[in-house]
Amino acid sequence: MRTVWIIARREFRRYFTSxxxxxxxFLYLFILGLIVNNSLQQAYAFSVxxxxxxxxxxxxxxxxxxxxxxxxxxxxxxxxxxxxASGTLELLLTAPVRDWELVVxxxxxxxxxxxxxxxxxxxxxxxxxxxxxxGLDWGPVISGYLGLLLVxxxxxxLGVAVxxxxxxxxxxxxxxxxxxxxxxxxxxxxxAGSPSEGVLRYxxxxxxxxTSFFRGVIDLQGVVYYLSVTAFGLFVGTVIxxxxxxxx
Amino acid sequence: xxxxxxxxxxxxxxxxxxxxxxxxxAAGAFFIxxxxxxxxxxxxxxxxxxxxxxxxxxxxxxxRWLTGREARYGSNALVLSLAFIGxxxxxxxxxSLYPQRWDLTEDRRNTLAPEIxxxxxxxxxxxxxxxxxxxxxxxxxxxxxLDKFALASEGKFTYKxxxxxxxxxxxxxxxxxxxxxxxxxxxxxxxxxxxxSDEEIANALARLMRPEERVVVFVTGHGEGDIETLGETGYSxxxxxxxxxxxxxxxxxxxxxxxxxxxxxxxxxxxxxxPFTDKERQVIQDYLANGGSVIFLFNTSVExxxxxDADLQAYLADQxxxxxxxxxxxxxxxPQQPLIAVGIPTARHxxxxxxxxxxxxxPVARSVRALDGAPATLSVEELxxxxxxxxAETDLAAFTTSTPEGAQVAYDxxxxxxxxxxxxxxAHDTLTDARIVVVGDADFARNGFYQAYxxxxxxxxxxxxxxxQENLITITPKPQTQxxxxxxxxxxxxxxxxxxxxxLPGVVLVIGGVVWFRRRMRR
Numbered sequence: 001m002r003t004v005w006i007i008a009r010r011e012f013r014r015y016f017t018s019x020x021x022x023x024x025x026f027l028y029l030f031i032l033g034l035i036v037n038n039s040l041q042q043a044y045a046f047s048v049x050x051x052x053x054x055x056x057x058x059x060x061x062x063x064x065x066x067x068x069x070x071x072x073x074x075x076x077x078x079x080x081x082x083x084x085a086s087g088t089l090e091l092l093l094t095a096p097v098r099d100w101e102l103v104v105x106x107x108x109x110x111x112x113x114x115x116x117x118x119x120x121x122x123x124x125x126x127x128x129x130x131x132x133x134x135g136l137d138w139g140p141v142i143s144g145y146l147g148l149l150l151v152x153x154x155x156x157x158l159g160v161a162v163x164x165x166x167x168x169x170x171x172x173x174x175x176x177x178x179x180x181x182x183x184x185x186x187x188x189x190x191x192a193g194s195p196s197e198g199v200l201r202y203x204x205x206x207x208x209x210x211t212s213f214f215r216g217v218i219d220l221q222g223v224v225y226y227l228s229v230t231a232f233g234l235f236v237g238t239v240i241x242x243x244x245x246x247x248x
Numbered sequence: 249x250x251x252x253x254x255x256x257x258x259x260x261x262x263x264x265x266x267x268x269x270x271x272x273x274a275a276g277a278f279f280i281x282x283x284x285x286x287x288x289x290x291x292x293x294x295x296x297x298x299x300x301x302x303x304x305x306x307x308x309x310x311x312r313w314l315t316g317r318e319a320r321y322g323s324n325a326l327v328l329s330l331a332f333i334g335x336x337x338x339x340x341x342x343x344s345l346y347p348q349r350w351d352l353t354e355d356r357r358n359t360l361a362p363e364i365x366x367x368x369x370x371x372x373x374x375x376x377x378x379x380x381x382x383x384x385x386x387x388x389x390x391x392x393x394l395d396k397f398a399l400a401s402e403g404k405f406t407y408k409x410x411x412x413x414x415x416x417x418x419x420x421x422x423x424x425x426x427x428x429x430x431x432x433x434x435x436x437x438x439x440x441x442x443x444x445s446d447e448e449i450a451n452a453l454a455r456l457m458r459p460e461e462r463v464v465v466f467v468t469g470h471g472e473g474d475i476e477t478l479g480e481t482g483y484s485x486x487x488x489x490x491x492x493x494x495x496x497x498x499x500x501x502x503x504x505x506x507x508x509x510x511x512x513x514x515x516x517x518x519x520x521x522x523p524f525t526d527k528e529r530q531v532i533q534d535y536l537a538n539g540g541s542v543i544f545l546f547n548t549s550v551e552x553x554x555x556x557d558a559d560l561q562a563y564l565a566d567q568x569x570x571x572x573x574x575x576x577x578x579x580x581x582x583p584q585q586p587l588i589a590v591g592i593p594t595a596r597h598x599x600x601x602x603x604x605x606x607x608x609x610x611p612v613a614r615s616v617r618a619l620d621g622a623p624a625t626l627s628v629e630e631l632x633x634x635x636x637x638x639x640a641e642t643d644l645a646a647f648t649t650s651t652p653e654g655a656q657v658a659y660d661x662x663x664x665x666x667x668x669x670x671x672x673x674x675a676h677d678t679l680t681d682a683r684i685v686v687v688g689d690a691d692f693a694r695n696g697f698y699q700a701y702x703x704x705x706x707x708x709x710x711x712x713x714x715x716x717q718e719n720l721i722t723i724t725p726k727p728q729t730q731x732x733x734x735x736x737x738x739x740x741x742x743x744x745x746x747x748x749x750x751x752l753p754g755v756v757l758v759i760g761g762v763v764w765f766r767r768r769m770r771r
Contacts, residue, residue, distance in 0.1 A: 022760025030753040037748045047733045054733040123752060133734050139352030211395055216353035224343035228336040235332050239325050246321040
């Protein structure tokens with residue numbers, strides 16, 4: 001585990017020494033700020049005329065998943081692809097580091113970065129809390145952020161696995177994004193009430209988020225689903241790295 | 249470079265890629281279609297041809313794959329992967345068998361009331377809810393409500409969204425005429441829910457579980473409106489919608505039968521134009537005394553109703569504390585049509601609770617008031633009023649005598665009834681459970697006006713209430729935290745925009761810039 005932690009710390013630091021980390025942080029916070037501000041201005045306009053209920057944490061948490069889908073490929077594309085392109089992966093494979101430690105370490109580093117990113121966005125619920133009387137309902141904030149952490153963990157694991165497949169960071173980015181979009185839209189493939197609908201909806205990672213965590217509910221099924229996808233992604237990543245030892 | 253060599257190097261991989269894509273397409277198509285249809289066959293054919301081409305072009309590599317070190321390690325990895333996926337699938341299956349949910353919201357917004365959970369537990373047949381939502385309306389709220397039922401029902405309640413424009417046949421089958429209608433289907437029975445809420449669905453479920461014939465009777469014989477007439481003056485739209493809500497609707501001639509039907513849940517007098525005989529009035533009184541439910545829709549005398557049926561008016565005033573005035577409501581809120589009274593719901597009552605935000609248009613109405621002094625066993629309530637820009641004119645001669653200048657109608661203090669003018673009164677005798685609804689107009693529910701604003705809904709809900717169907721499930725209201733936005737001064741909103749859009753991202757950008765610059769300097 002010490003090795004995992006060393007790799008994770010190294011990866012985490014690298015986000016703050018490279019422009020990509022700051023660019024992702026900036027774009028994420030800027031777009032989220034625009035959306036939240038827009039919703040708030042609208043809410044104020046409505047509250048003058050109709051006494052409508054104030055916006056809840058959903059105006060912050062709602063767009064965050066979409067933004068994560070587009071940001072995470074940028075965070076994971078480098079992780080293993082760069083090591084392969086620069087040839088340092090071979091070096092790592094000969095070092096006393098187990099394959100899974102390498103993959104989990106890389107994933108953990110990226111996950112810690114996303115935790116920082118999500119923690120920065122907490123300023124918006126806090127602002128809403130100060131603008132609302134008698135304050136915000138914190139239940140959906142807690143469940144929403146927990147959901148976002150779980151989704152991030154799962155998406156990062158898939159991203160790491162895809163990154164292990166490529167030497168080119170651009171290829172890793174494009175394939176990761178395509179995979180995320182596919183998993184996001186998968187339930188719309190079978191909306192015609194076919195028997196596969198239930199299975200496809202279950203595989204849809206947005207479905208678990210929007211039907212529970214987003215609404216203020218912690219759903220055991222959703223937790224198990226996201227942890228399973230995380231485990232799956234890390235496992236596949238490990239198998240791909242391991243296969244480099246025996247592939248021709 | 250040798251061109252032959254070039255294509256020999258990439259062609260096998262293109263073939264293998266095609267094989268993989270073909271196999272994926274075939275698997276996906278089979279998964280969705282569940283049939284060995286053309287897409288599946290084409291996908292399989294492409295996969296086979298691609299694979300064959302690869303084997304033909306790279307025989308040596310295939311041999312190595314199948315027999316060498318790669319094959320051994322590869323199959324190990326494959327078995328390990330399958331076992332791992334199997335474990336994950338089993339865990340997910342277990343989690344779906346024992347669902348656990350924790351509602352963290354302050355008002356338990358995502359948890360059904362215990363009374364509703366009771367209804368769901370009592371379901372003995374599966375129920376499918378078809379939510380007829382076109383692309384024009386937002387499905388979020390419907391999904392939220394229906395999810396609560398689906399999750400709490402342990403598989404007995406499922407729902408599907410149907411686009412009524414893309415699938416008109418299904419909409420027609422269940423008599424859906426409004427976008428946003430939800431139809432609950434249990435076996436061969438179905439119930440419509442027009443306004444979605446936990447309580448409405450629970451009530452519809454309760455009605456599905458206790459199927460009993462509910463009869464609405466339209467009395468004829470005194471010039472009342474006809475439920476079969478399709479034109480503007482008929483009540484056919486009302487009849488259709490009641491039929492869709494599983495009411496049996498029929499007519500009944502009071503003069504010919506000399507009685508009112510015993511099996512009727514609700515009796516409607518839709519704009520009688522002739523007075524009732526003493527015997528008929530007695531029949532109505534007896535019917536109500538025995539706990540019947542009657543809806544009276546009274547037109548004004550300027551529209552040709554014989555005036556006054558003073559005895560019926562006196563009975564309603566004395567026994568039910570409902571005063572039916574000989575007036576015509578003049579409403580100046582729409583100056584072009586001052587005789588159309590705009591009714592606004594003013595009381596919380598089952599008859600008006602779905603009218604939130606909707607008005608009801610009464611073309612030529614009279615005022616109907618609740619009188620003071622009703623006994624404790626009789627609850628009398630005024631439900632809809634005009635705005636204070638209307639009044640009830642008592643000088644009816646002004647409407648019928650035509651002067652060269654046109655009708656001279658103006659508000660006379662002391663003579664006319666000032667606005668807000670009451671238009672609809674309900675009364676409930678809690679001893680006998682008799683219920684009456686008195687509306688100062690009969691035209692608002694005719695086909696010509698039925699679909700305007702809340703017109704149809706008002707009468708549908710009046711029928712539900714009169715039939716005692718409005719609340720089969722009574723739910724203890726949950727305490728709801730009222731929240732509001734604190735007022736912000738003019739610059740407050742700009743400051744908010746500045747901090748949310750510029751401050752935080754700006755700080756990140758500056759730190760990023762500094763780090764990048766320092767690294768550059770170091771190099």
